[in-house]
Amino acid sequence: MPIAEPSKRLGGMPPYMFAQLEQRIAEKKAAGIDVISLGIGDPDRATYPYIVEAMQNAVADPATHQYPSNRGGTVFREAFASFYDTRFGVAIDAETEVIPAIGAKECIYNVCFAFMDPGDVALASDPGYPVYTGGPILANGVPEVMPLVPELGFAPDLEAIPAETAAKAKLMFVNYPNNPTGAVVPEGFFERVIEFAREHEVLVVHDNAYSETTYDGYVAPSFLATPGAKEVGVEVFSLSKGYNMTGWRCAAILGNADAIREYWRLKTNIDSGLFDAVQLAGAAALLGPPEPLREQNEIYLRRRDLVVGALREIGVDVTAPKGTIYVWAPVPEGHTSTSFVELVLEEAAVVISPGSMYGPSGEGFFRISLTTPDDRIEEAVARMREHLA
Numbered sequence: 001m002p003i004a005e006p007s008k009r010l011g012g013m014p015p016y017m018f019a020q021l022e023q024r025i026a027e028k029k030a031a032g033i034d035v036i037s038l039g040i041g042d043p044d045r046a047t048y049p050y051i052v053e054a055m056q057n058a059v060a061d062p063a064t065h066q067y068p069s070n071r072g073g074t075v076f077r078e079a080f081a082s083f084y085d086t087r088f089g090v091a092i093d094a095e096t097e098v099i100p101a102i103g104a105k106e107c108i109y110n111v112c113f114a115f116m117d118p119g120d121v122a123l124a125s126d127p128g129y130p131v132y133t134g135g136p137i138l139a140n141g142v143p144e145v146m147p148l149v150p151e152l153g154f155a156p157d158l159e160a161i162p163a164e165t166a167a168k169a170k171l172m173f174v175n176y177p178n179n180p181t182g183a184v185v186p187e188g189f190f191e192r193v194i195e196f197a198r199e200h201e202v203l204v205v206h207d208n209a210y211s212e213t214t215y216d217g218y219v220a221p222s223f224l225a226t227p228g229a230k231e232v233g234v235e236v237f238s239l240s241k242g243y244n245m246t247g248w249r250c251a252a253i254l255g256n257a258d259a260i261r262e263y264w265r266l267k268t269n270i271d272s273g274l275f276d277a278v279q280l281a282g283a284a285a286l287l288g289p290p291e292p293l294r295e296q297n298e299i300y301l302r303r304r305d306l307v308v309g310a311l312r313e314i315g316v317d318v319t320a321p322k323g324t325i326y327v328w329a330p331v332p333e334g335h336t337s338t339s340f341v342e343l344v345l346e347e348a349a350v351v352i353s354p355g356s357m358y359g360p361s362g363e364g365f366f367r368i369s370l371t372t373p374d375d376r377i378e379e380a381v382a383r384m385r386e387h388l389a
């Protein structure tokens with residue numbers, strides 16, 4: 001007997017385009033071929049020991065075992081306020097301008113439900129994190145993509161947004177350092193975003209997943225450090241990538257107090273907050289020593305240079321990213337994203353991501369993630385040199 005029909009909103013989600021690629025990977029593995037995956041962006045290294053220790057202590061205390069509050073505990077909120085002050089020079093009111101999120105993914109998705117009615121538009125960076133378009137679709141809204149223009153440093157051209165689209169827009173999703181392009185925020189871009197948001201009454205959501213993962217002396221700013229940002233926007237800060245905590249589901253939303261209150265009001269109907277022990281460990285992470293992060297960024301830097309060097313040897317025109325855990329590059333002449341990804345899989349048994357997976361403007365590019373142990377990256381790079389040069 002068939003089950004009930006799934007909802008129209010679920011049916012409206014784009015089909016999963018890479019089932020075929022996954023099938024090929026599975027077949028190769030089943031045939032005993034040693035496939036190296038440089039596809040997914042999930043740190044391979046352990047959470048830093050001082051954070052694990054803070055978690056062990058926190059979870060041993062029965063006071064953390066009950067329902068947390070959706071507003072978050074004082075320790076968590078004050079740790080974020082202190083971190084934003086010392087790290088970004090941004091003043092955050094721990095009472096009203098920060099609350100926990102169960103990861104940035106949950107936060108971005110639920111912000112759509114807090115602000116979008118049917119037909120409302122969300123402006124989404126393209127290529128971009130898939131929830132910038134999937135969230136609005138599930139909320140019965142309309143995602144409108146803003147192509148990231150390589151000539152503009154992978155920023156969208158805000159003047160190219162049609163007036164009717166801008167008039168219907170409630171939300172705008174931006175993200176620097178950027179996944180998947182590895183770009184850092186171009187000079188003056190946040191200022192232009194704030195101006196646009198004021199003019200069109202749009203809530204800006206800056207997705208900050210990579211500010212602590214940067215290279216070559218580059219220090220990433222918070223969006224909230226731009227004058228006027230707090231009047232029009234929020235920043236979602238995730239501990240997942242910088243602190244190797246993807247499995248912990250620990251993030252916060254900071255900035256505009258009214259926006260944060262609406263998100264909180266929605267969440268009181270949906271989930272029951274972030275585990276208090278995770279909040280305490282997250283607070284410890286933010287207030288911890290700088291060495292583990294520095295050491296980790298040196299490891300990624302070495303991997304970045306390995307990958308960039310090998311790509312240049314096989315004739316790919318690639319720019320070394322100043323931030324994130326990704327190398328983004330155009331596919332060679334005559335290829336589409338998918339055909340090049342298939343070629344690399346066939347010839348080198350290495351999995352890379354097709355740029356088209358991150359939106360229409362990702363077509364013609366591919367992404368390599370640096371979150372694979374050094375020896376495997378070295379092996380992957382050697383195979384690409386050998387089979388693709």
Ligand SMILES: *Cc1c(COP(=O)(O)O)cnc(C)c1O
Nearest residue numbers: 103104105129179209238240251
């Ligand atoms: C990884 C990633 C996220 C997910 O963060 P979580 O806190 O683990 O949900 C969000 N945005 C971007 C751009 C990412 O790359």
